[in-house]
Amino acid sequence: MEHRIEKIKKQLHSHSYKLTPQREATVRVLLEREDDHLSAEDVYLLVKEKSPEIGLATVYRTLELLSELKIVDKINFGDGVSRYDLRKEGAKHFHHHLVCIECGSVEEIENDLLGEVEQIVENDWGFEVKDHRLTFHGICRQCQKSAVEEDVQKATQ
Amino acid sequence: MEHRIEKIKKQLHSHSYKLTPQREATVRVLLEREDDHLSAEDVYLLVKEKSPEIGLATVYRTLELLSELKIVDKINFGDGVSRYDLRKEGAKHFHHHLVCIECGSVEEIENDLLGEVEQIVENDWGFEVKDHRLTFHGICRQCQKSAVEEDVQKATQ
DNA sequence: CTAGTTGCAAAACGTTTGCAAAGGA
């Protein structure tokens, strides 16, 4: 935790940005909720719990900054809000997401599924791949189970 | 062209929607600019050229409707606007995009690159895949060439 | 000290909605 804050501090300094208390508080929230996909508003509310003086604009500016420095990834699942996701240490590529169209849950996949596919794109289309976004839309394990249970219930009524 | 309009007319009718002149004009723009990735505003301005009375809200409502009927795909490259893309005939899966981070151009890929990857997701994560979005960010062929030319120019100065 | 940063409020942006009028089936 602390060493990741230190590292981010250095990254900021190397671009002559400062690690202000507001920025640190924001980063801490992102670290604590690393597995979630928080919107700016979500982050704002969580930061506000511990640092009530912070403004929403500052959170937006901090997230934008972290995004530029590639410390966080800004993602968009098409629901009208941007979400922010701390990059895992040493992750050279963006991870993938499984978005459930029933319950809206988002699961992360870390595996590099696209190595081969990227090669095809580079070779066949002459496109120099720098990053990718892959999202699957479908039905999560939990909702599949619920659907089966509902069917059983219906059948035994 | 005409037969695709007819087909869309039937799809609308089968859900008891009408093919109004405004909707037809919108669809015609999408057909004419099939390879582009137009925003609602883009579509609006293009439709307005031939049907100046149309309102922006109508374009939004039409695009939303076509999206529900899966006649168009609504996509989001993370720049704050939704883009709308006519589905190719018989395309069962969403196509992929190559977005150039230099010039902003968007190229489409039709190949089904993800069959194997989808199998992995279904088997290893128990996630029932319904659709996917795959976007590569990188440098297009044209911009790679430009970069090389600039280097040559610099070297021979 | 001073360039970078903040909070606030207002503005901007893309998108949606309420409503009365218009128009297709």
Add this chain to the structure above:
DNA sequence: TCCTTTGCAAACGTTTTGCAACTAG
């Protein structure tokens, strides 16, 4: 006829910006 659809303008929710005050390095 009836019910869908339209254009307009106002409302909406998210994000950005201008500015004077403040502060980390």
